[in-house]
Amino acid sequence: MIVQENSGDHVSGVDASLVSTYNDRIRPLLDAIDKLRNLNVMQEGIQLPTIVVVGDQSSGKSSVLESLAGISLPRGDGICTRVPLVIRLQNHAQSDSNLQLEYLTKVVPTDESNVAKAINQATDEIAGNGKGISHTPLTLVVKKNGVPDLTMIDLPGITRVPVHGQPEDIYEQISDIIMEYIKPEESIILNVLSATVDFPTCESIRMSQLVDKTGERTLAVVTKSDKAPDGLHDKVMANDVKIGLGYVCVRNRIGDESYEEARKKESKLFQVHPLLRNIDKSMVGVPVLAERLVQIQANIISKCLPDIVKKINTKLTANVSELNNLPRRLSSVAEVITIFMRIVGLFRESLKKLLVRGEFDEYPDDKSMHCTARLAEMLDKFSEEIKLSSSIDSSEKFLMAEIEVLEETKAIALPNFLPRSAFEALLHLKIKAIAEMPANFIAQVWDYVETVVIAVVGHHCEKYSQFQSHMTIAARNLISSVKEKSSERVLEIVEMEKLAGYTCDPEYLAEWKKHLAYSGNLNQNNSVVNLGIFGNINTSHLMNYPVGIKSEAFDLKCRVTAYWKVVLKRMVDCIALQLLLSIQRFANGEMEEEIVSEVMDTKEGGIERLLIEMPSVAVKRERLHKSLSILKESRAVLAKIMDKTAVPNDSSI
Numbered sequence: 048m049i050v051q052e053n054s055g056d057h058v059s060g061v062d063a064s065l066v067s068t069y070n071d072r073i074r075p076l077l078d079a080i081d082k083l084r085n086l087n088v089m090q091e092g093i094q095l096p097t098i099v100v101v102g103d104q105s106s107g108k109s110s111v112l113e114s115l116a117g118i119s120l121p122r123g124d125g126i127c128t129r130v131p132l133v134i135r136l137q138n139h140a141q142s143d144s145n146l147q148l149e150y151l152t153k154v155v156p157t158d159e160s161n162v163a164k165a166i167n168q169a170t171d172e173i174a175g176n177g178k179g180i181s182h183t184p185l186t187l188v189v190k191k192n193g194v195p196d197l198t199m200i201d202l203p204g205i206t207r208v209p210v211h212g213q214p215e216d217i218y219e220q221i222s223d224i225i226m227e228y229i230k231p232e233e234s235i236i237l238n239v240l241s242a243t244v245d246f247p248t249c250e251s252i253r254m255s256q257l258v259d260k261t262g263e264r265t266l267a268v269v270t271k272s273d274k275a276p277d278g279l280h281d282k283v284m285a286n287d288v289k290i291g292l293g294y295v296c297v298r299n300r301i302g303d304e305s306y307e308e309a310r311k312k313e314s315k316l317f318q319v320h321p322l323l324r325n326i327d328k329s330m331v332g333v334p335v336l337a338e339r340l341v342q343i344q345a346n347i348i349s350k351c352l353p354d355i356v357k358k359i360n361t362k363l364t365a366n367v368s369e370l371n372n373l374p375r376r377l378s379s380v381a382e383v384i385t386i387f388m389r390i391v392g393l394f395r396e397s398l399k400k401l402l403v404r405g406e407f408d409e410y411p412d413d414k415s416m417h418c419t420a421r422l423a424e425m426l427d428k429f430s431e432e433i434k435l436s437s438s439i440d441s442s443e444k445f446l447m448a449e450i451e452v453l454e455e456t457k458a459i460a461l462p463n464f465l466p467r468s469a470f471e472a473l474l475h476l477k478i479k480a481i482a483e484m485p486a487n488f489i490a491q492v493w494d495y496v497e498t499v500v501i502a503v504v505g506h507h508c509e510k511y512s513q514f515q516s517h518m519t520i521a522a523r524n525l526i527s528s529v530k531e532k533s534s535e536r537v538l539e540i541v542e543m544e545k546l547a548g549y550t551c552d553p554e555y556l557a558e559w560k561k562h563l564a565y566s567g568n569l570n571q572n573n574s575v576v577n578l579g580i581f582g583n584i585n586t587s588h589l590m591n592y593p594v595g596i597k598s599e600a601f602d603l604k605c606r607v608t609a610y611w612k613v614v615l616k617r618m619v620d621c622i623a624l625q626l627l628l629s630i631q632r633f634a635n636g637e638m639e640e641e642i643v644s645e646v647m648d649t650k651e652g653g654i655e656r657l658l659i660e661m662p663s664v665a666v667k668r669e670r671l672h673k674s675l676s677i678l679k680e681s682r683a684v685l686a687k688i689m690d691k692t693a694v695p696n697d698s699s700i
Contacts, residue, residue: 073341074137074196075688076348081135081198083355085149085186088681091674093358094231096347097200098340101225101251102239104204107270110299111239112201114333115340116189117306118146121163121170129174131224132166132201133186136194144191151183162187178213180220182227195337197344199237200228205250222254230258233351235343236265238290242275246288262291266343268336269296276322283330292343295336296326310334356685363678370671374512374664383654390507390514391642397503398634402496409506418499422492422626429488430619436481445584449473449600449607450592465603470548473607478545478614485537485622492626493530497523500638512664514646521645525638533629540621550613558609566601570594580608 080095089095102108109120109127116136121127139145146162148155148169157165166187174181180203202225209217229236236255240246246267259265267290272279283294298316300309310333317323317331329335377383400406405419415421449469456469500522508515561579568576574587578601589597646654660668 073345073348076345076352077196077198079684079688080348082684083681084133084198086677086681086684088359088677091359091362091678093355093362093681094233095355096233096235096344096351097228097231098197098235098237098344099225099228100199100201100237100239101229101255102204103241103244103249103251104206106204106239106241106249106251107299108201108204108239110270111268111297111333111336112199114297114300114306114309115195115197115199115337117191117194118144118159118189119163121167128201128203129170129178129180130203131182131184131228133184134197134199134201135186135188136197136199137188137190138194138196139190139192141190142192144189146190147188149186149188178217180217180224182224195341197337197340199340202228205254207250225251225254226258229255232264233347234264235292235347237340238265238267240267240269242269242271242279242282242296246282249288252288256289259291260289262289264292264347265290266292266339267294269294270299272296272323272331273298273316273320276320280322280325283326293339294330295339296323296331297333297336352685352689356682356689359678359682359685363675363682366671366674366678370668370675372510373668373671374510374660376660377511377513380654386511387514387646387654390511390518391639394503394507394518394642395634395639397507398500398638401499401503402630402634416499416502418496421495422630425488425492425495426619426623426626429484429622430615433481433484433615433619436484445581445586446589446597446600446604448476449603450596453596453599453603465599465606469603470606473603474548474610474614475545477607477611478541482541485541485618486534488622489533489537489626490530493526493533496630496633497526500526513660517646518642521642522638524645525633525641529629529633529637533625536625537622540618540625544614544618548610550610550617552613555609555613558612559605562605562608563602566598566605569597569601 083093083095100108100112109122112134113120116134144159146157146159148157148165150169150173153169155165155169166185169185173183173185184200203221205218205221205225206213207218209215214220228234236259238249238251238255240249240252246252255265256262267283267288269279269283279296283296286294296317298309298313300306304312313332317326317328323331377386397409400409401416401418403419405417407417410416452469452472453466456466456472458466501519504515504518504522508518562581565577565579565581568578569586569589575583575585578584581604
């Protein structure tokens with residue numbers, strides 16, 4: 048037992064000096080936070096106030112934690128701490144200590160003489176027998192007379208160079224764990240620095256400055272003060288690395304010293320050493336560190352609790368809303384059939400409104416769902432594109448195609464008769480140029496219809512995902528079939544136009560005669576002549592051709608031009624009517640029949656399948672129930688202590 052030698056010094060035995068005067072008031076708060084941590088409330092995005100211990104490898108982290116806990120922790124070459132070690136210190140009046148490890152749903156009792164070995168064994172279970180590290184935490188509960196009421200998280204020591212079989216990316220792995228724990232604003236960073244190094248060069252300082260630029264939540268512990276006393280006073284007073292919560296200098300326990308002996312020697316060191324005695328006594332010694340940590344812990348908990356309660360309530364509200372919006376669970380076949388028939392009826396009516404009647408009251412602001420208007424736009428665009436694709440030939444080649452065809456189709460026959468094969472050859476060329484456009488248009492239309500139908504399915508099955516999947520499958524299957532049939536029909540229309548030139552439309556003859564009236568202009572001596580709809584044409588390239596062949600070629604061109612106008616009009620009209628018929632049949636019954644067939648398919652289990660909840664929904668429902676349970680229990684824990692515990696403020700923190 049150490050006797051206090053100076054009334055201004057923080058010295059006494061380990062059974063009293065590390066026990067804060069605040070413990071009676073802090074213990075309920077700390078217990079509450081520990082319960083929240085055990086409930087895994089942090090997995091719900093609720094950050095808890097935590098003292099996080101960081102330091103470069105061999106900085107003396109383990110010695111500091113051992114001095115606070117009064118127990119021996121694992122030691123050795125390389126990284127001893129390979130998982131986040133949550134150390135929960137609880138002072139209790141009994142003389143016998145009580146230690147246990149909690150990890151991977153296990154609770155393993157241990158004692159002071161075997162705790163280091165037990166920690167190593169637990170670490171191997173969590174992170175493997177090698178040198179690798181893990182994010183999965185290991186909790187050490189220490190109930191012992193004289194220890195401060197503290198909860199700290201010890202993290203792996205920072206090392207840049209992998210050694211002793213460590214992974215090549217060991218630095219990155221350790222950095223990820225450290226940043227995960229020190230980044231939250233609720234974390235207090237206990238940065239362990241060795242007096243033997245320059246503080247600005249410490250990697251732990253660099254990391255803490257990344258997340259705590261002002262240092263307002265960083266406390267520095269300077270170890271090995273007895274190893275490098277020269278200039279230590281100036282280093283901690285200058286505070287070049289922005290330690291907002293200040294410094295505490297300590298002396299590490301050496302060799303087989305007991306904790307009581309170590310505290311005696313530490314006290315004496317800072318009292319009598321010519322260089323170290325100048326450091327303010329409020330900045331030296333493990334007892335001071337313990338008291339500072341308890342005070343800081345008390346302040347951060349009291350500061351964070353109201354916000355934690357608010358976040359828990361917000362998360363609870365959001366989860367309840369999300370749970371209520373999940374698809375309903377159906378309990379009987381009768382219930383399934385009733386709801387299914389209601390949904391199918393509403394779905395069919397929506398399709399009739401959108402695709403047939405042009406009523407958009409269900410989607411007034413979503414123009415993409417105004418189907419009749421969009422389909423009309425698509426047809427107009429198709430009509431324009433098909434006309435442009437067969438525009439008038441350039442003047443440089445005017446009549447050359449016709450002359451070439453006439454040359455190749457001439458025969459021993461009466462003169463002045465245009466061969467039908469010449470007309471058909473030119474017609475086939477024009478049809479070939481637009482042959483793929485009708486099928487592409489049909490595919491585009493049904494792709495659009497599919498997006499509309501899937502959106503309507505989603506709207507009516509919002510709360511019944513088991514219906515949605517089957518109705519979506521049925522819709523896609525039917526649309527694929529209808530698209531294929533429609534494509535076949537428009538291809539037939541194209542093939543019919545290739546088969547023969549025919550029309551009873553009087554406009555054909557009227558157009559032909561109107562165009563042919565300009566044929567006389569071809570025989571003018573002018574190089575540029577007016578040829579009606581063909582425009583002012585430079586005919587100099589036709590000078591060497593006989594008048595007869597030019598007249599026949601122009602006649603052929605006029606016939607094809609007049610007839611092509613009829614073909615395009617007929618093609619667009621037929622495709623439009625065929626499309627309207629297909630859509631009407633689709634909306635008025637085919638879609639409903641396909642859905643019923645898909646749902647009632649006995650080979651796949653029939654309608655009973657709909658009693659089985661979708662795996663994604665079931666997983667989500669289970670997750671939400673689990674989350675609600677954690678959050679409600681967490682709220683209950685906080686409710687018990689919010690109004691009962693007053694935490695004193697320490698203006699020095």
